[in-house]
Amino acid sequence: METIEQFLESKNIRVTAMRLLIYKFLAENQVAVTLSDIENAFEKADRTTLYRTIKTFEENDIVHQIDDGTGITKYALCEKGCNCEIETDLHLHFHCNNCNETICLTEHKIPQIKVPDGFVSENVNLVVKGICDKCSGQ
Amino acid sequence: METIEQFLESKNIRVTAMRLLIYKFLAENQVAVTLSDIENAFEKADRTTLYRTIKTFEENDIVHQIDDGTGITKYALCEKGCNCEIETDLHLHFHCNNCNETICLTEHKIPQIKVPDGFVSENVNLVVKGICDKCSGQ
DNA sequence: CAATAAATGCACTTCCATTGCATAGATATT
DNA sequence: AATATCTATGCAATGGAAGTGCATTTATTG
Numbered sequence A, B: 001m002e003t004i005e006q007f008l009e010s011k012n013i014r015v016t017a018m019r020l021l022i023y024k025f026l027a028e029n030q031v032a033v034t035l036s037d038i039e040n041a042f043e044k045a046d047r048t049t050l051y052r053t054i055k056t057f058e059e060n061d062i063v064h065q066i067d068d069g070t071g072i073t074k075y076a077l078c079e080k081g082c083n084c085e086i087e088t089d090l091h092l093h094f095h096c097n098n099c100n101e102t103i104c105l106t107e108h109k110i111p112q113i114k115v116p117d118g119f120v121s122e123n124v125n126l127v128v129k130g131i132c133d134k135c136s137g138q
Numbered sequence C: 001c002a003a004t005a006a007a008t009g010c011a012c013t014t015c016c017a018t019t020g021c022a023t024a025g026a027t028a029t030t
Numbered sequence D: 001a002a003t004a005t006c007t008a009t010g011c012a013a014t015g016g017a018a019g020t021g022c023a024t025t026t027a028t029t030g
Helices: A004-010 A017-028 A035-041 A047-059 B004-010 B017-028 B035-041 B047-059
Strands: A063-066 A074-077 A090-096 A102-104 A120-131 B031-034 B063-066 B074-077 B090-096 B102-104 B120-131
Touching (some): A004 A017, A017 A035, A017 A047, A047 A063, A047 A074, B004 B017, B017 B035, B017 B074, B031 B035, B035 B047
Parallel strands (some): A090 A120
Antiparallel strands (some): A120 B120, B063 B074
């Protein structure tokens, strides 16, 4: 079992205390978080550092962006089954209109999207909005 | 054949010169436009007016928002087959990574998206990115 | 024509994303 | 181990887009 340090290094990301903390924060959160969420969790750290850390994670394919239509970019750790680096990857995300959380449904299979002749599909972003399992169960 | 004036009135939108111009601009553009696009087209008009006009159009269901993942809200006239007011409506939009245009593929049918147990789907936003027919034909 | 209501324009605010530059910290080189 | 070099971090500032309050103009109604 590899440590977080080893994992980051395997992705060509230098290990720093800050990066370890942010990685752990992302790992603890099943939901996609905004930069502000991270900012609130690490009040001592500068916003720019958090921003650039996320960018670094993104460039090295351990984090992906989620655009759930709220207008605020969210981020989540890539999990197995989430092959962001593959262009044809289909991101399925669910945004709960009740609790406002956005979660990745990576394990959920989606039918192939066909586009009209002449169009070349490189990337598909699918956001379903509604009520999540936690909120609907109440 | 009803005029634009009659159409707007049928949607409970008061007819003004500005609104007619903006409506015509949207009708001329097959692609989804940003507020800045409209702003550039009507430099004499105030941005707030354009903003509120679009909001009015939106509230009266003749324009719908498109979130194509560029982070900037885009707008397009609803066409027949685009039933925005129906919650289960599926918006399919195509964003060209080459010419940066976003178009509505309203006539294009999409398979039903199923969500896991416990989740309630109210709205689906699907954005396909790639190369559009115009750009791929070159 | 006067009274009322809606639309427009101006100024301002807020929020998020992003960048430049200086400094602190880590890594490599001698 | 000391120094040079490169990266990460922090601070300050900018820019873009969305949104709001208020005054003024324009349209509608009695």
